[in-house]
Amino acid sequence: MDPERRLLPKTPTGIAGLDEITGGGLPSGRPTLVCGSAGCGKTLLAMEFLVRGATQYNEPGVFMAFEETVPELTANVASLGFDLETLIAQRRLALDFVFIERSEIEETGEFDLEGLFVRLGYAIDRIGAKRVVLDTIETLFAGLPSPMILRAELRRLFRLLKDKGMTAIITGERGDGLLTRQGLEEYVSDCVIVLDQRVTDLISTRRLRVVKYRGSAHGTNEYPFLIDEDGISVLPITSLGLQHPVSEERVSSGIARLDAMLGGAGYYCGSSVLVSGTAGTGKSSLAGHFAEAACRRGERVLYFAFEESASQIMRNLGSVGIALQPWVEQGLLQFRAARPTFAGLELHLTLMHKAIEQFKPRIVIVDPLNSFISAGNEAEVKAMLMRLMDFLKLSQITGFFTNLTAGGSAADHTDAAISSLIDTWLLLLAVESGGERNRVLSILKSRGMAHSNQTREFLITSDGVQLCDVYTGSGGVLTGSARLAQEAEERAQQLALRQEIERQERALERKRVVLDGQITALRLEFEAQQAETQALVERQKAREAQLARERLGMAWSRQADAPTGTGEPS
Amino acid sequence: MSTKPVPDTIPSAEAGLTGPPPQTYLLRLYVTGATAKSARAIANIKTICEEHLEGRYVLEVVDLYQQPELAQGQQIIAAPTLIKELPLPLRRIIGDMSSSERVLVGLDVRRNG
Incomplete structure (x- = not known):
């Protein structure tokens, strides 16, 4: 936490999320007003504040109830796992139901609320309380005459709580145009929390908002909250900003x-x-x-x-x-x-x-x-x-x-x-x-x-x-059997191409063979002609030699003169 | 009314009109210390009782500062508070008892109105 938040001492409520919104809890030694319409969880929030205080922070608390009796309260919060009877027996919690019946009371002159103060003071001193809840103090206005006196006395009551150093929660019903019916916000000016229950699309949601927190920064949004078997949980998640660590993992x-x-x-x-x-x-x-x-x-x-x-x-x-x-x-x-x-x-x-x-x-x-x-x-x-x-x-x-x-x-x-x-x-x-x-x-x-x-x-x-x-060829991006078909087709095309080449090669070979054959035939023909020609030449030569011999023989036979040449015999 | 003789012991005409037989009033006045308001309340209630309930009331004054534990048990909120424990019904009268008319109404000694 930064040092400025340390200036105002705070009392942790122990309520999940609320301490985050308020930057540490409610103002210590001061009263806080919690107001809202019926059924939005005021009493529960106040009770959890006391129970958590007693069990987690060793701060005993006094709960002064103006609306519910002690057995009612005990039964109501038992469902949240709060065992009030044990806490009361251990003197870590004091419950006091203040019963006011208008018809039983007759006002006969000037009075004050000293009786209530004595009660509260006695309960506080008896268990050494640090926390006080008054739920809902406005009931006094319905039960007692003279609002003027009551207002003055309330002021005195809050003074008393401050003097005793009590961290207090005062609850109030929401009024017309005011946070509370009797304008309690006038007296409790340190911290005001508004609870609200709204129904949207048939689904109801409870919300909490810190309207005012004197001397402290606080989350100002409406935060949804939940009441379940573990008490109240407020969700302050958005208030945290973008500060999460990142991982390289x-x-x-x-x-x-x-x-x-x-x-x-x-x-x-x-x-x-x-x-x-x-x-x-x-x-x-x-x-x-x-x-x-x-x-x-x-x-x-x-x-x-x-x-x-x-x-x-x-x-x-x-x-x-x-x-x-x-x-x-x-x-x-x-x-x-x-x-x-x-x-x-x-x-x-x-x-x-x-x-x-x-x-x-x-x-x-x-x-x-x-x-x-x-x-x-x-x-x-x-x-x-x-x-x-x-x-x-x-x-x-x-x-x-x-x-x-x-x-x-x-x-x-x-x-x-x-x-x-x-x-x-x-x-x-x-x-x-x-x-x-x-x-x-x-x-x-x-x-x-x-x-x-x-x-x-x-x-x-x-x-x-x-x-x-995926297939991303000339045919576009193809998937599934289209991809398979396309791939098969490509394979077929390649095969065909290969076969064509082979065929061509074979044709060429054949041509070569044919040419070779032709060359051989020609050569043979040539050799045949050559041989024939030579034979002809030989034959001619042989005939010429024969003629020469025959002429010589004839001449001899005719006893002719020495050969004169080769002229025809006359 | 003629068949029932009016007893001599009736302390006041007003009470007599209410009909039921006289009863002892058990009253407790809770005050907080010796403030002016406390003193006024004690003096006023004593006067009223003496005037209207003479001889058939018991008044006890309790200082809450001395016995603070009683405040919770007796459901005391305002001070001074006078509780009429008997006769029933239980009634609480708050204030300094300066309006004796209202005190008497509160004590059911006198009908409201």
Whole structure:
């Protein structure tokens, strides 16, 4: 805490959330006014202030009741686990029911409230009280005459409480145009808290607001609060600002291929992950993988289901090979299934808050987010989800949310417009073509990591989710059997091409063989001609030699002169 | 009325008209210390009792400062408070008893009106 808040001493109420809003509690030694209409929890808040004081801070308290008797009060708060009788027996709490019956009282002149002061003073001194509750002191105005005297006496009463150093809660009914019917805020000026109960869409929500806190900074918003078996819980989550630490640690998505797409390591620990997609695109299966992987690592997972029961989720995920039952049995996985209409948004948030605080998970899954949205409450839903995400981030819990995108609306649009709060946003789309629907997954954004820009086909098999490359060739982006057909066609085309080449090669070879044959034939023909020609030449030569011989023989036979030549014989 | 003789002991005509037999009044006056208001209340109630309930009342004055535990038990809020414990019904009369008319109404000695 910063030093300026130290200036005003504060008394912690012990009420979950209220001390955060008020920066430490109620002003010590001063009265605080808690006002609101009937049934909004004033008495309970005041009683819890005393009980927590007595049990947690060792500060005994006096409860002065003007409306409920001691047995009534005891019974009413017993349901919250407050055991008043024991506290009274241990002298850590004093209850005093102030009974005023107008018809029994006759005013006969000047009076004061000293009797009440004596009572209060005695009760305080008897148990050494540090805290006082007056519930509801305005009843005095109905029970006693002379409002003028009462006003003066109230002023004196608050003075007395201050003098005794009591940290007090004074409750008051809400009046017309005033915080309280009798204008108590006039006297109690240090701290004023207003409680309110409103019904929106048939769902009632209690809210708390610190109207005034003199000398101290405080949250000024209306904070929803819840009354359950542990008392009051106020949700001050939005008051905390953006100061959550961030982690460098990464956590696997449970799908190796998806981890690879997310910079090779998965989501950031403590980040918020949103999976949005139309109906039946496998959002819950992704959630199931994530949960199962976390349980395998020995981490606790809290699964808030708002559309299916726990057993239905487990059966459905079991059919795709994600077995969650063993983890539930081991206590690592817890389901909280409730209809969104079961309670108001704030109540849901508070219940989730409490469940998270109790179970202390590392991963929280909300499936789906947008079932909270009904007509006209988007702003509230957004505020609620923002508070939830802030809370998760502060606690370093990885949040995994699914969002059902309505058919026809833009896929990168969330109903509650929470996309800006999300760190990693996965988009699941069903692509319809060729008479079938195929799922594709892409990463819309993932803060703080290099992530894949590729679309993957998302197959849900009996062994869980598998991611495949999609076909992104000349035929466009194809998935499913169209992708298979396209791939087959491409393979066929390649085969045909190869066959064509082979055919051509064979043709060439054949041609070569034919040419070779022709060359041989020609050569043979040439050799034949050559041989023939030579033979002719030989034959000619032989004939010429023959003729020469014959001429010589004839000449001899005719005894002719010496040969004169070769002339014809005359 | 003629059949029932009027007793001599009746302390006042007003009380006689109320009909029931005379009864002892048990009165407790709770004051807070010796303030002027306390003193006035004690003096006033004594005068009234002497005037109207002579001989059939018991008045006890309690100082709450001395016995603070009685304040809770007796449901005392205002001071001074006079509690008429008997006869029933129980009545609380607050203030300094300066209006004797109202005190008498409160004590059911005199009808209101």
